[in-house]
Amino acid sequence: MARLPGLGPRSARRAVLHLVKKRDTQLRPLARLMEEVGRTVRSCLNCGNLSTGDVCAICASAKRQNGQICVVEDVADLWAMERAQVFEGRYHVLGGTLSPLDDIGPEDLHIPKLRDRISAEEVTEVILALNATVDGQTTAHYVARELEGTGVIVSGLAQGVPVGGELDYLDGGTLRAALSSRKAF
Amino acid sequence: MARLPGLGPRSARRAVLHLVKKRDTQLRPLARLMEEVGRTVRSCLNCGNLSTGDVCAICASAKRQNGQICVVEDVADLWAMERAQVFEGRYHVLGGTLSPLDDIGPEDLHIPKLRDRISAEEVTEVILALNATVDGQTTAHYVARELEGTGVIVSGLAQGVPVGGELDYLDGGTLRAALSSRKAF
Numbered sequence: 001m002a003r004l005p006g007l008g009p010r011s012a013r014r015a016v017l018h019l020v021k022k023r024d025t026q027l028r029p030l031a032r033l034m035e036e037v038g039r040t041v042r043s044c045l046n047c048g049n050l051s052t053g054d055v056c057a058i059c060a061s062a063k064r065q066n067g068q069i070c071v072v073e074d075v076a077d078l079w080a081m082e083r084a085q086v087f088e089g090r091y092h093v094l095g096g097t098l099s100p101l102d103d104i105g106p107e108d109l110h111i112p113k114l115r116d117r118i119s120a121e122e123v124t125e126v127i128l129a130l131n132a133t134v135d136g137q138t139t140a141h142y143v144a145r146e147l148e149g150t151g152v153i154v155s156g157l158a159q160g161v162p163v164g165g166e167l168d169y170l171d172g173g174t175l176r177a178a179l180s181s182r183k184a185f
Numbered sequence: 186m187a188r189l190p191g192l193g194p195r196s197a198r199r200a201v202l203h204l205v206k207k208r209d210t211q212l213r214p215l216a217r218l219m220e221e222v223g224r225t226v227r228s229c230l231n232c233g234n235l236s237t238g239d240v241c242a243i244c245a246s247a248k249r250q251n252g253q254i255c256v257v258e259d260v261a262d263l264w265a266m267e268r269a270q271v272f273e274g275r276y277h278v279l280g281g282t283l284s285p286l287d288d289i290g291p292e293d294l295h296i297p298k299l300r301d302r303i304s305a306e307e308v309t310e311v312i313l314a315l316n317a318t319v320d321g322q323t324t325a326h327y328v329a330r331e332l333e334g335t336g337v338i339v340s341g342l343a344q345g346v347p348v349g350g351e352l353d354y355l356d357g358g359t360l361r362a363a364l365s366s367r368k369a370f
Contacts, residue, residue, distance in 0.1 A: 077352040084357030086364050127367055132346045144370040158366040160343030162350070163358035166316045167262040172269030173348035179271050181343040182312055183366065185329040 046117070048093030048110055050075055064090050067124040069117065071143060073097055073131060081129065089127075092117065097135040098142055109139070111146055118150050125153040132159055231302070233278030233295055235260055249275050252309040254302065256328060258282055258316060266314060274312075277302065282320040283327055294324070296331055303335050310338040317344055 002012035019027040043049070044056035051057070058064050068089030072078045078091045094109045117123065128143060130136035144154045160178040161170065170178075187197035204212040228234070229241035236242070243249050253274030257263045263276045279294045302308065313328060315321035329339045345363040346355060355363075 072352065080352045080355065081360060084355075084360040086357065086361040127364070128370065129352060129364070131351045132348050133351065136351075140370070154370040155367040156370050157360075157363035158343055158345030158368060159348060159363075160345035160366075161317045162347050163317050163344060163356060163362055165347070166318065166321075167257065167265045167314060170265065170269075171348060172271065175266060175269040175342075176271040177348055178342035178344075179312070179314070181345075181368065182340040183343060185313065185325070185339040185341050 043093075046113075047091050048075070048095060048113075049078055049091060058090055064088065065121060067122060068127060069114070069121070069123050069125075070127045070129050071114065072129050073136065073139075077129065077131070087127075090121070094130075094139065094143070097130065097133075097139040099135050106142065106146075109143075111143060114143075115147070115150065118147070118152055123152055125155060128154065128156045130156075132157075228278075231298075232276050233260070233280060233298075234263055234276060243275055249273065250306060252307060253312060254299070254306070254308050254310075255312045255314050256299065257314050258321065258324075262314065262316070272312075275306070279315075279324070279328070282315065282318075282324040284320050291327065291331075294328075296328060299328075300332070300335065303332070303337055308337055310340060313339065313341045315341075317342075 001007060001016050002009045004012070007015065019030070040052045041050055042052075044051040044059055045054050046059040047056060049056040049058060053060075066089045068087075069092050070081060070087050070089060071092045071094060072081065073094055073096065075093055078093060081087050081091070092110070092114050094111070094114075096104050096109060098104060098106065098109070114126075118126070126143075126147060128140040130140045140156055144156075147154050158181065159174070160181060161167075161174065165174075167175065186192060186201050187194045189197070192200065204215070225237045226235055227237075229236040229244055230239050231244040232241060234241040234243060238245075251274045253272075254277050255266060255272050255274060256277045256279060257266065258279055258281065260278055263278060266272050266276070277295070277299050279296070279299075281289050281294060283289060283291065283294070299311075303311070311328075311332060313325040315325045325341055329341075332339050343366065344359070345366060346352075346359065350359075352360065
């Protein structure tokens with residue numbers, strides 16, 4: 001239990017004690033659900049999202065085929081986009097970012113599958129929604145170069161002041177990005 | 186002392202005790218400096234920045250006259266831009282944002298002076314660097330409308346993912362802004 005992210009040894013002990021005390025109402029149902037999830041949930045063969053079938057609900061929906069594919073780093077980011085209800089196309093989960101230090105190279109990311117999908121799903125635009133971190137942006141540039149010659153528009157999320165952001169609390173890099181990509185009113 | 190922002194009664198007591206104990210090395214020099222600041226520091230007659238003369242160092246510097254004026258809400262935001270070293274033009278401090286609830290109307294902001302400066306300083310672009318809050322953006326739209334017909338380009342800071350930002354931690358509004366103003370790679 002202590003090996004779960006966000007749980008230290010102390011909170012793991014508390015959680016375990018809590019579960020053991022509520023053996024019938026919490027421990028057994030949780031174990032049953034975990035067993036079920038372990039049996040049924042796998043990766044969507046198309047996009048890499050979690051799914052109970054071969055293909056996830058988003059890839060299976062004809063409504064989501066609008067010619068746009070949003071490339072994200074992992075499933076957590078896909079969920080973040082879905083929570084925000086801002087994107088109506090399909091996703092593609094890369095499965096990580098390039099990171100020489102962690103020995104993650106291009107062959108560990110699902111880039112060939114992305115190239116296949118571009119022709120198979122009549123994609124017109126690939127939106128690289130990778131984190132605004134060094135690894136994320138390096139990966140974005142790599143993917144953008146890999147997609148050269150496929151004829152799709154490759155775009156990236158805008159960088160700038162987050163909604164509700166106050167200048168006094170922003171770092172210099174964000175202010176620089178916000179100023180350099182300022183938009184006419 | 187407890188009326189200073191960020192100091193509660195408890196930390197005010199601690200600060201006062203500390204000062205009284207270090208009467209000669211801290212209390213007296215601080216009192217002297219405060220008296221001096223109270224006597225010499227005022228608002229720049231041109232932009233509203235703090236200054237020890239009639240005109241602040243930025244307005245006095247010919248190097249900073251590059252045809253751009255960056256409109257900020259208050260001096261703290263001006264300092265934030267200067268800390269980030271991203272802007273090479275001059276500033277204009279509005280002195281607040283429109284806020285009907287707090288009874289702050291257009292007449293409380295330094296908009297006429299901004300209009301005067303546009304012709305006097307051969308300004309070509311006004312960059313509205315107001316906070317990405319509701320009040321800030323309302324004010325930005327008001328100022329932009331007030332500047333119609335002056336012939337200057339009016340722009341605003343880009344909204345989007347802050348530098349280093351991870352999708353999973355961003356609010357929906359920011360993701361929406363970042364997606365809708367996405368840029369070609």
